[in-house]
Amino acid sequence: MNKIALITGATAGIGEACAHVFAREGYNLILTGRRLDRLEKVAHHLNDKYNVEVAVSSFDVRNREQVVENLEGLPAEWKKVNVLINNAGLSQGLDPIQNGSYDDWDTMIDTNVKGLLYVSRVVSNWMIGNGYGHIINLGSIAGKEVYANGNVYCATKHAVDALNKGMRIDLLPHGIKVTAVHPGAVETEFSEVRFKGDKDRAKKVYEGFEPLAADDIAETIWFVASRPAHVNINDLVIMPTAQATAGNIFRK
Incomplete structure (x- = not known):
């Protein structure tokens, strides 16, 4: 039976890119997100292209009851998850x-x-x-540094960094791997969501340099997930070549 990856926030951006990469590598997928139509479109495409099984579950991760009900409602065979990618996240x-x-x-x-x-x-x-598994948490350079006006977003990503370390310790006796991947500037819907649909303002964030793409992060996550059983990458920071720190970007 194929391995299984569960990806949150799989309707776009890094989550969708991860779905493509893990399907390419032969994983069956559980894709979650708030936009059911987008989930179903991604699922049909991946099923057709890679001949993998894809289950979709539409819910808002902010709603504890929805999370528990939808996940626990999955058939037993879908609960044999090898990789959880905690990708759902945003800035406002x-x-x-x-x-x-x-x-x-x-x-x-x-x-x-x-x-x-x-x-x-x-x-x-x-x-x-199950006796196995790997949890990969999507952090951010904002979880390593704080930048002007990023206060609460940075605080939430610092929390992800701390939770990742705590999970690593707590799940150690069970042989569960835990990793955090912290990207710098990635051109996805992130800035558009942050600026509440202002596409012009969002576009300016990435002007003058080449940011990371969602595929760059997905391939990095695949690298992390595909290491041998005795290897765990605890923490990984990935930046565009043009970006040294959260606030230090060389723009041409």
């Missing part, structure tokens, strides 16, 4: 702390921290029961 706004939106703060904390926890709580128990 770019404001100094004194002007920040309460709603934006809640959205980021509920998605980036609590959503990751809800999914990991369910799937880690499956992995313990």
Whole structure:
């Protein structure tokens, strides 16, 4: 039977790119996200192209009841997950702390921290029961540094960094691998979501240099997941060549 990868936030960007890479490598997939139509489109494409089985489950990771109900409702054979990619995450706004939106703060904390926890709580128990597994958490350079007006987003990604380290320790006796991948600037829907649909403002973020692409991160995640059983990559930071730190980008 094919190995299984569960990918959250698989409707676009890094999550969708991961789905393509893992399908290419022969994994069956569980794809989750809020946009069912996008999930189904991706699933049909991957099934046709790679002849792998793809299950879709549409829910919001911020909603604990939805997470538990949808994941625990999967058939037993789909709970033999080899790789969990905690990709679902976002940023909202770019404001100094004194002007920040309460709603934006809640959205980021509920998605980036609590959503990751809800999914990991369910799937880690499956992995313990199965006796194998690898959890890969999508962090950010914002989890290693703090930049102006990134306050709460940076705080959530620092939390992911800490949770990754905690998971690594807690799951060590069970032989479960745990990795964090922390990208710098990646051109996806990220900035468009941050700026709430302002495509012109989002485009300016990536002007004057070549950012990372979703495929770059997906291939890196595949590299991490494909190491031998005795090898665990705990922590990985990946940047565009033109970016040295969160706020230091060389633009031509």
